Amino acid sequence: MSSGRTRERAKPFGSGGPLVYLLALMAVIVTLGPVVYGALGGFRSNEQLASDPSGLPDPWVWSNYQHVLTNAEFWQYALNSTIVAVVTTVVAVLFGVMAAYPLARYRFRGREPLFMVFVLGLLFPAAVAIIPLFILVTRDLGMGNTYWGVALPQAAFALPLTVVILRPFLMAMPRELEEAALIDGASRIGIFWRLAVPLSAPALVTVGVLAFVASWNAYLLPLLLLQDDMRTLPLGVADYSSEHSSDTAGVLAFTTLAMIPALLLFLAMQRRIVSGLQGAVKG
Amino acid sequence: MTDRGAATDAVPVDPQEATRREEPRRVAPRPVGSGWRQRLEIAFFVTPALALMAVFVVWPVVSAVRMSFFRWKGFGPMDDFVGWSNYDLVLHDEVFRDAVAHNFTIVVLSIVVQLPLGLGVALLLNRRIRARGLLRTIVFVPYVLAEVIAGVVWYQLLQPESGVVDGLVRAVGLTPPDQGFLGTPDLALWTVFVVLTWKYLGLAILLFLAGLQGVPDELYEAAQLDGAGWWQVQRRIAIPLLAPTIRTWCFLSMIGSLQLFDMVWILTGGGPANATTTMATYLVSQGTQRHNYGIAGAASVILFVVGFVMALAYQVFVLRRDTAVER
Numbered sequence: 001m002s003s004g005r006t007r008e009r010a011k012p013f014g015s016g017g018p019l020v021y022l023l024a025l026m027a028v029i030v031t032l033g034p035v036v037y038g039a040l041g042g043f044r045s046n047e048q049l050a051s052d053p054s055g056l057p058d059p060w061v062w063s064n065y066q067h068v069l070t071n072a073e074f075w076q077y078a079l080n081s082t083i084v085a086v087v088t089t090v091v092a093v094l095f096g097v098m099a100a101y102p103l104a105r106y107r108f109r110g111r112e113p114l115f116m117v118f119v120l121g122l123l124f125p126a127a128v129a130i131i132p133l134f135i136l137v138t139r140d141l142g143m144g145n146t147y148w149g150v151a152l153p154q155a156a157f158a159l160p161l162t163v164v165i166l167r168p169f170l171m172a173m174p175r176e177l178e179e180a181a182l183i184d185g186a187s188r189i190g191i192f193w194r195l196a197v198p199l200s201a202p203a204l205v206t207v208g209v210l211a212f213v214a215s216w217n218a219y220l221l222p223l224l225l226l227q228d229d230m231r232t233l234p235l236g237v238a239d240y241s242s243e244h245s246s247d248t249a250g251v252l253a254f255t256t257l258a259m260i261p262a263l264l265l266f267l268a269m270q271r272r273i274v275s276g277l278q279g280a281v282k283g
Numbered sequence: 284m285t286d287r288g289a290a291t292d293a294v295p296v297d298p299q300e301a302t303r304r305e306e307p308r309r310v311a312p313r314p315v316g317s318g319w320r321q322r323l324e325i326a327f328f329v330t331p332a333l334a335l336m337a338v339f340v341v342w343p344v345v346s347a348v349r350m351s352f353f354r355w356k357g358f359g360p361m362d363d364f365v366g367w368s369n370y371d372l373v374l375h376d377e378v379f380r381d382a383v384a385h386n387f388t389i390v391v392l393s394i395v396v397q398l399p400l401g402l403g404v405a406l407l408l409n410r411r412i413r414a415r416g417l418l419r420t421i422v423f424v425p426y427v428l429a430e431v432i433a434g435v436v437w438y439q440l441l442q443p444e445s446g447v448v449d450g451l452v453r454a455v456g457l458t459p460p461d462q463g464f465l466g467t468p469d470l471a472l473w474t475v476f477v478v479l480t481w482k483y484l485g486l487a488i489l490l491f492l493a494g495l496q497g498v499p500d501e502l503y504e505a506a507q508l509d510g511a512g513w514w515q516v517q518r519r520i521a522i523p524l525l526a527p528t529i530r531t532w533c534f535l536s537m538i539g540s541l542q543l544f545d546m547v548w549i550l551t552g553g554g555p556a557n558a559t560t561t562m563a564t565y566l567v568s569q570g571t572q573r574h575n576y577g578i579a580g581a582a583s584v585i586l587f588v589v590g591f592v593m594a595l596a597y598q599v600f601v602l603r604r605d606t607a608v609e610r
Contacts, residue, residue, distance in 0.1 A: 020407060027404055028421050034481070035424065037447060038436040053447045091335070099332035102325045114329065121336060123594055125542040127563040128587045129343035131570035131579045132350060135357075136343055156339035159332050188324050217429035219545045220563075224571060234431035238549060241435045248439055255435050259428055266427040270420060273427075274489060 035259070042253030049248050064253035074254065076229050077236035078261070080147070084222070084232055085215040087151035088158065092211040093204055095155070096162030097170075101192050103163070104170035105178070115167070121160030126153070126221060134224045145230050150222055151215070158211040165210075169203035170196060202272070209269045216262055233258045344587070350580030357574045369581035379582060382560040383589070385472055389561075390540040392476050393483075394533055400480070401487030402529070406517050408488065409495045419492065426485035434549030437478045441465050441550075465551050468558035475550055475559050482546070483539070487532055494528030495521060530601050537597065541590045562586040 041049060042064045043057040068074050102108075103115050126133070133153055143149030173196060181191050197204070219234045226232060231239070237258050241251045266273060351370065354363040373379050408418055425433060440447045443463025452459040460467040464474040498521055506516045522529075544563035547553060553560040553568065562582060570579030 020410060020412060023407055024412065024418055028418065031422055031425060034436050034440055037440065050445055053445055053450050095332040095335060098328045102328045106321065106325055108321065108325060121340060123591060124340055124344060127542050127544055128583045129340065129347055130567065131576060131583065132343035132346035133339065152335065153339040156335045159336055213427065219429070219431045234429045237435055238431050241438065251435065252439060255432055259432050262427055262429065263424065
């Protein structure tokens with residue numbers, strides 16, 4: 001510290017002492033404990049779980065996971081979740097980037113009020129409209145228990161965040177590119193498809209991942225709209241847990257396997273999710 | 284301010300500022316800048332999104348308001364207009380009043396408990412310690428899991444007698460409650476809150492870490508040269524500079540707490556003895572289980588108004604400071 005200009009100057013706060021590592025370790029244990037418990041619990045028998053709830057598998061039991069993986073319902077739920085999430089994501093991102101484009105690149109009267117419509121949309125939680133939404137989808141539109149019946153409302157509720165995140169990205173697009181394209185005779189719609197969409201691809205992935213994860217994890221809307229073999233994974237997990245409440249090990253195996261897709265997606269897309277959330281907060 | 288304008292900068296700091304600064308430069312060159320053609324293009328781009336939101340957001344919200352003035356069991360025409368009496372029923376319903384109290388308890392607890400905790404872990408992880416990236420990933424894992432999936436695992440952990448939590452409590456020499464933590468009315472809401480903290484602390488940590496990235500290293504170094512200790516630097520420099528992020532997080536946390544549904548529905552279903560009902564669980568059970576659509580509508584409107592007023596008040600009294608500086 002005393003010898004001025006060496007690197008030490010920046011260091012003292014940088015590295016942590018043993019106490020810091022101890023606290024970090026505690027945070028890790030508390031965070032991962034329940035997840036690890038679920039995963040390990042799936043490798044134990046119900047007798048093992050009953051005699052010592054917090055022990056390790058001894059011996060390791062593979063049958064719980066085997067049962068889930070050979071359970072046609074599990075795969076059906078996973079397929080349903082995937083289809084609903086993909087449709088939600090495609091609709092939200094496509095409609096979102098289309099709406100964000102003029103809000104970012106055109107100058108017209110009423111632009112800011114129009115943008116405010118989307119900002120206000122952030123304040124409408126699905127819970128507020130859930131009962132009329134249920135009636136609308138099942139009775140008026142006849143889309144109860146269909147993929148579209150869940151995906152379209154989910155996309156609609158994902159749109160505000162999508163537009164709010166995308167607009168600044170599109171605004172940052174250099175004007176020179178657009179002007180060059182205009183001089184070359186491109187139409188505005190051509191510029192949108194061939195310039196704006198490719199240039200904002202990273203932001204599109206961000207909002208896409210956010211919409212996908214929200215749909216994948218959604219519970220309330222699917223709970224009201226989907227039954228039987230149309231159910232998504234969260235519904236499947238909840239129902240399996242209450243139907244097989246005596247088979248704790250089976251429930252844990254089912255739940256663990258249902259976690260995996262979201263975790264993998266998170267690990268693959270971590271930086272995008274993080275930057276998207278940060279953008280949403282700053283934006 | 285350079286001549287190039289902010290639009291060419293790599294970082295989109297403030298888009299509105301960017302366009303405003305551009306304005307004087309662009310007077311003439313606008314080939315497709317005006318007239319019906321531009322309006323048509325705008326309509327083409329914006330209509331799908333607006334139509335989707337009109338059908339699936341605006342219309343249901345309007346219907347909820349309409350529904351709240353009728354007594355309707357879900358079949359036949361909605362023609363039994365009852366004025367404000369659904370609101371009267373809801374606001375005098377002990378269960379709903381408790382639900383509102385539960386929501387606000389969670390709002391306050393979240394800020395009082397999760398804020399210092401999240402801030403602490405974020406300051407901790409902001410040091411140049413080993414495996415920082417890995418730690419950051421791990422801390423964020425619960426946030427990515429579906430609330431339902433996290434709820435089911437915690438439900439198993441919290442089973443009375445056989446659950447791991449009861450085992451741990453017994454291991455340290457205490458007696459767990461007979462009905463389990465979720466089955467005891469006095470403890471259930473606190474237990475739900477603990478699980479929510481586990482689930483959502485990662486978001487706070489992540490946002491605070493992002494905010495801390497924005498604090499220039501020079502400030503830390505300067506303070507260190509002046510002889511400030513670690514804690515002093517955090518308290519005098521890092522935390523004040525983090526204030527906008529903290530205020531934003533508080534806003535998100537507040538809105539989330541008011542809309543709480545999934546976790547409660549999985550862990551307790553609102554029980555035991557309505558000890559954990561929230562506004563959202565109340566309206567869903569009134570609507571789907573008892574088919575009191577009018578009452579569910581009134582509860583929806585109240586939930587929205589409460590959220591809206593809180594959001595507005597927060598915007599005016601707290602967040603205004605941030606936007607006033609930025610815009």
